[in-house]
Amino acid sequence: MSDLELVGLAGSLRSGSHNRALLRACADLLPEHTSLDIVDLEPIPPYNDDLENDEDRPDPVRDLKAKLARADALLIATPEYNHGIPGVLKNALDWASRPAFDSPMAGLPVGMMSASPAKGGAVKAQQHLKLVLLGMVSEVFPHPGVAVGQSGDKFDDDMRLTDETTRDFVRDFLADFVSWVRERSAED
Amino acid sequence: MSDLELVGLAGSLRSGSHNRALLRACADLLPEHTSLDIVDLEPIPPYNDDLENDEDRPDPVRDLKAKLARADALLIATPEYNHGIPGVLKNALDWASRPAFDSPMAGLPVGMMSASPAKGGAVKAQQHLKLVLLGMVSEVFPHPGVAVGQSGDKFDDDMRLTDETTRDFVRDFLADFVSWVRERSAED
Numbered sequence: 334m335s336d337l338e339l340v341g342l343a344g345s346l347r348s349g350s351h352n353r354a355l356l357r358a359c360a361d362l363l364p365e366h367t368s369l370d371i372v373d374l375e376p377i378p379p380y381n382d383d384l385e386n387d388e389d390r391p392d393p394v395r396d397l398k399a400k401l402a403r404a405d406a407l408l409i410a411t412p413e414y415n416h417g418i419p420g421v422l423k424n425a426l427d428w429a430s431r432p433a434f435d436s437p438m439a440g441l442p443v444g445m446m447s448a449s450p451a452k453g454g455a456v457k458a459q460q461h462l463k464l465v466l467l468g469m470v471s472e473v474f475p476h477p478g479v480a481v482g483q484s485g486d487k488f489d490d491d492m493r494l495t496d497e498t499t500r501d502f503v504r505d506f507l508a509d510f511v512s513w514v515r516e517r518s519a520e521d
Numbered sequence: 522m523s524d525l526e527l528v529g530l531a532g533s534l535r536s537g538s539h540n541r542a543l544l545r546a547c548a549d550l551l552p553e554h555t556s557l558d559i560v561d562l563e564p565i566p567p568y569n570d571d572l573e574n575d576e577d578r579p580d581p582v583r584d585l586k587a588k589l590a591r592a593d594a595l596l597i598a599t600p601e602y603n604h605g606i607p608g609v610l611k612n613a614l615d616w617a618s619r620p621a622f623d624s625p626m627a628g629l630p631v632g633m634m635s636a637s638p639a640k641g642g643a644v645k646a647q648q649h650l651k652l653v654l655l656g657m658v659s660e661v662f663p664h665p666g667v668a669v670g671q672s673g674d675k676f677d678d679d680m681r682l683t684d685e686t687t688r689d690f691v692r693d694f695l696a697d698f699v700s701w702v703r704e705r706s707a708e709d
Contacts, residue, residue, distance in 0.1 A: 347570040375567060379609045380602070382535040414568070414615045416656030417605070417649070421567045421615075424608025461605070461649075468604030 335368035337511060337518075340404040344411030344422035344458070346375050349492065351448040351484035352410040355503070358494035359408065362504040364511050369408065372397055380427040394428045401429055401437035406514040407471075410446045413458035423465065430469035438469045442517055444510040446479040446503070448487075454480030474513055479506045523556035525699060525706075528592040532599030532610035532646070534563050537680065539636040539672040540598040543691070546682035547596065550692040552699050557596065560585055568615040582616045589617055589625035594702040595659075598634045601646035611653065618657035626657045630705055632698040634667040634691070636675075642668030662701055667694045 343353040353371075360369050376393035384390060390398075401407065411418050430436045443466050447455035459478055466473050479502065481487055487496040494500055531541040541559075548557050564581035572578060578586075589595065599606050618624045631654050635643035647666055654661050667690065669675055675684040682688055 345570070346567060349571075375569070377567070379534060379563060379565070379612070380607060381563070382533070383537075415611075415618050415653045417611065417653055419568060419615055420608045420610070420612025422608070423603075423605065423611050424567070427602045427608045430603050465603045465605055 335366050337367045337405045337514065338403065339363075339367065339369045339406050339408050340400050341369050341371040341408045341410070342374060342422065342425065343371070344374075344409070344419045346421060350412070351450075351481070351488060351492075352412050352446075354488050354492040355446055355448050355481060355494060356408065356410040357492075358500070359503065359507060362500060362507055364508050367511050370400060370404075372400060374421050374425045377425045377428065380424050385428065385431045397425065398429055398437050401441065404441070405518060406442040406444065406510070408444050408446070408510070409462065410448065411455065411458050411462060412449060413447065413455035416457045417461040418458050418465065426465060426469065434470055436469065438466070438471045440470065440472060442472045442474060442514045444474040444476070444506070446481070446506070448481035448484040450483065450485050452482045454482035454484075456480050472517065474510050476506065476509065479503060523554050525555045525593045525702065526591065527551075527555065527557045527594050527596050528588050529557050529559040529596045529598070530562060530610065530613065531559070532597070532607045534609060538600070539638075539669070539676060539680075540600050540634075542676050542680040543634055543636050543669060543682060544596065544598040545680075546688070547691065547695060550688060550695055552696050555699050558588060558592075560588060562609050562613045565613045565616065568612050573616065573619045585613065586617055586625050589629065592629070593706060594630040594632065594698070596632050596634070596698070597650065598636065599643065599646050599650060600637060601635065601643035604645045605649040606646050606653065614653060614657065622658055624657065626654070626659045628658065628660060630660045630662060630702045632662040632664070632694070634669070634694070636669035636672040638671065638673050640670045642670035642672075644668050660705065662698050664694065664697065667691060
């Protein structure tokens with residue numbers, strides 16, 4: 334039985350995404366009494382401010398915002414596209430960030446990871462994501478970062494995270510993140 | 522008759538967008554022999570790397586990339602969402618930037634403007650956009666920037682740019698931008 338609920342978002346839609354696979358791996362690596370609900374961003378339409386109201390809001394956006402409003406925290410795994418986060422992820426966060434400063438993202442604790450076939454592990458995407466999240470007054474988990482480089486070597490053909498060093502690192506990160514989220518909840 | 526063709530992209534989809542209106546105003550303010558083709562980003566689907574190939578590429582993406590490949594330069598007008606460019610615009614640029622470093626964006630001259638109801642005029646969006654464009658090896662027009670603040674006062678009810686100071690400033694910007702693009706073409 335879980336008493337701490339995380340929503341998970343992956344910034345890549347491709348079927349072989351290492352970031353989605355990393356997020357799925359987290360379900361096994363989370364500390365006890367914690368659950369992770371991964372929301373697919375594919376159905377989220379392009380942000381249109383004319384539709385961002387209770388009557389016109391598209392259903393996938395409604396669902397995402399409701400889940401974020403209920404969640405204790407958000408966990409994001411993102412690739413780096415053109416020195417930043419993918420438009421797909423930014424678009425979902427644009428929806429989720431309305432109304433400004435009073436949205437489901439305001440005050441929401443957020444942890445982030447990234448994976449990349451390159452050695453750097455998409456760290457520029459994380460830098461960008463931190464600025465975006467702080468812009469919508471989310472609480473960004475202060476952590477040196479989980480950036481999985483050379484991701485092609487860390488997953489097997491079924492997209493399972495098999496590299497033990499990475500598994501241990503992610504497990505420790507999740508334990509630290511969840512502790513931090515629990516401390517924040519206790520303070521509220 | 523125009524011998525220099527610009528593609529225009531607006532980062533906001535809402536009907537009352539001042540950035541789209543600013544881009545439309547440019548059609549009247551361009552120097553001679555220059556045309557502007559504004560491409561609507563609403564039909565561009567979320568980026569999926571599985572579809573970014575000649576067989577599967579969605580038609581609106583195909584059209585955008587073909588227009589960018591033919592264009593002499595790109596003109597972008599963007600609002601600022603959460604301290605960066607909208608996901609909608611980033612998503613279109615993610616598509617346009619493939620294949621990396623050999624895309625229609627590689628070497629393409631790009632000028633940018635922004636408009637915002639706030640005083641700042643969305644300058645953080647421009648900062649972000651510069652990094653994104655340089656990441657895809659576009660040529661970014663070096664210019665102090667056109668940032669239209671308090672945009673609500675600059676357009677009339679029919680979304681026409683009526684503020685004469687702004688019109689003059691945008692006209693001068695476009696003249697400088699087009700001169701710079703022509704110099705680059707002459708060098709090629």
